[in-house]
Amino acid sequence: MSVTVQFLGAARTVTGSKYLLTGEKGKIFVDFGMFRGEENLTQKNYEEFDFNPAEVQYVILTHAHIDHSGLIPRLVNKGFRGKILCTKPTLDLCRIMFLDAAHVESIEIEWRNRKRQRAGKALLQPVYNAQDAAFCMQYFEAVEYNKLKDLKNGFKVRFDDAGHILGSSIVELFTKIDNKEKKLVFSGDLGNEMQDIIRDPEKLESADYLFIESTYGDRLHKGRKETLKEFESAIMNANKDKGNIIIPAFAVERTQEIISELSQMYKKSKLDGFSVYVDSPLAIAATEIFQANSRYFNDKTRLEVEKGINPFSFPSLVYCKRMEDSRALNDLKSNAIIVSASGMCEAGRIKHHLKHNLWREECAIIFTGYQAIGTTGRAIVEGVKAVKIFGEEIAVRAKIFTLGGFSGHADQKGLLKWLSFFKTKKMQVFVVHGEEKGALAFADVIRQRKHYTVTVPELGQKVKL
Numbered sequence: 001m002s003v004t005v006q007f008l009g010a011a012r013t014v015t016g017s018k019y020l021l022t023g024e025k026g027k028i029f030v031d032f033g034m035f036r037g038e039e040n041l042t043q044k045n046y047e048e049f050d051f052n053p054a055e056v057q058y059v060i061l062t063h064a065h066i067d068h069s070g071l072i073p074r075l076v077n078k079g080f081r082g083k084i085l086c087t088k089p090t091l092d093l094c095r096i097m098f099l100d101a102a103h104v105e106s107i108e109i110e111w112r113n114r115k116r117q118r119a120g121k122a123l124l125q126p127v128y129n130a131q132d133a134a135f136c137m138q139y140f141e142a143v144e145y146n147k148l149k150d151l152k153n154g155f156k157v158r159f160d161d162a163g164h165i166l167g168s169s170i171v172e173l174f175t176k177i178d179n180k181e182k183k184l185v186f187s188g189d190l191g192n193e194m195q196d197i198i199r200d201p202e203k204l205e206s207a208d209y210l211f212i213e214s215t216y217g218d219r220l221h222k223g224r225k226e227t228l229k230e231f232e233s234a235i236m237n238a239n240k241d242k243g244n245i246i247i248p249a250f251a252v253e254r255t256q257e258i259i260s261e262l263s264q265m266y267k268k269s270k271l272d273g274f275s276v277y278v279d280s281p282l283a284i285a286a287t288e289i290f291q292a293n294s295r296y297f298n299d300k301t302r303l304e305v306e307k308g309i310n311p312f313s314f315p316s317l318v319y320c321k322r323m324e325d326s327r328a329l330n331d332l333k334s335n336a337i338i339v340s341a342s343g344m345c346e347a348g349r350i351k352h353h354l355k356h357n358l359w360r361e362e363c364a365i366i367f368t369g370y371q372a373i374g375t376t377g378r379a380i381v382e383g384v385k386a387v388k389i390f391g392e393e394i395a396v397r398a399k400i401f402t403l404g405g406f407s408g409h410a411d412q413k414g415l416l417k418w419l420s421f422f423k424t425k426k427m428q429v430f431v432v433h434g435e436e437k438g439a440l441a442f443a444d445v446i447r448q449r450k451h452y453t454v455t456v457p458e459l460g461q462k463v464k465l
């Protein structure tokens with residue numbers, strides 16, 4: 001009896017997370033994410049599956065981020081009829097994120113097909129549409145953290161809080177290999193400690209096989225406190241009477257963390273003269289889901305909510321729900337803080353705000369999250385002189401701030417700390433979910449410190465456990 005794992009995404013890259021586990025009695029996936037960013041990866045979203053979706057019994061979903069969940073509607077569309085297991089916040093978030101992804105996809109496919117038509121190539125079908133996005137939700141089933149569930153196919157599963165975004169999970173899978181009970185642990189995306197709203201990642205003590213993320217495997221973040229200071233000083237030193245501050249932020253988690261921080265700054269009178277706008281339909285919908293799931297918050301914030309304090313509301317904060325509210329922001333020349341998505345500036349309303357503010361030296365852009373290779377955000381952070389937005393060349397003249405400490409991911413120190421809680425002496429470690437350089441470097445660090453067997457799998461590689 002053996003189990004084979006195939007790395008169909010997030011192997012030597014951070015995107016497209018999906019791992020196919022094949023046991024004697026069944027096939028399950030851990031995550032089923034979409035590839036984002038580089039063209040040679042995103043085209044994989046359109047490729048035929050080289051397995052039969054109808055044979056897959058479960059998707060064990062670590063969290064709602066599209067690069068972990070985003071191809072589920074396509075999987076269902078192609079015949080999957082099993083169950084998708086995840087926590088309740090993940091389920092709620094997926095519902096809105098899939099619809100958003102379908103919308104982004106419809107814009108993307110139009111652009112791709114125009115290009116392909118000019119090149120005389122066959123047109124692409126969208127990965128999925130809004131109907132597929134809604135249809136797949138009936139196969140979701142919410143599970144509680146820390147409860148063992150028997151999948152009745154040779155696997156048992158338990159979810160633990162990964163502290164990355166609301167509802168995010170570390171996944172423990174139990175199965176028999178050569179008649180011995182073995183435990184596989186998928187770290188999922190591991191969070192940073194001391195976040196405003198969510199809990200710290202749970203500590204685990206044992207595993208036979210560990211699949212650990214390495215997004216920041218070769219880097220360290222600045223501390224949370226230091227980052228908050230930088231954030232405050234970027235805002236307070238901004239030329240507020242002449243320019244705006246634009247904050248690209250991931251719609252889920254980062255936006256809510258930023259709002260919560262801004263609300264605390266407001267209370268300390270540090271936002272005087274500013275109006276704050278949240279301009280992203282997805283971020284607004286996600287904030288509502290956060291409010292409905294406050295029992296998953298960390299103790300401090302949960303107790304505040306129970307006392308009637310809303311961390312996502314203060315007098316100078318405006319949620320731009322209607323299109324015209326969003327468009328009106330284009331006319332604001334100063335005194336505005338605009339929090340908008342997507343976080344890597346690839347899609348969504350942030351593109352409009354960059355178009356109107358990036359070329360103005362009196363404005364500031366504050367990056368608060370990871371910028372993947374190939375994205376507009378990455379180019380700006382790396383100091384290019386101009387970027388293309390809606391086909392137009394926009395000069396980069398605004399002040400650029402990059403605040404690493406807001407990251408939703410543990411840095412190298414955080415990953416090693418989490419790893420240090422394992423008491424298992426012998427463990428086979430697979431370093432996944434990191435760009436190649438970072439993953440290889442992190443694997444070396446683990447080898448130097450622990451006597452574990454460490455592998456950095458290639459995309460598509462199959463390993464028999």
Ligand SMILES: [Zn+2]
Nearest residue numbers: 063065164189
């Ligand atoms: Zn994530």
Ligand SMILES: [Zn+2]
Nearest residue numbers: 014065067189
């Ligand atoms: Zn991820």
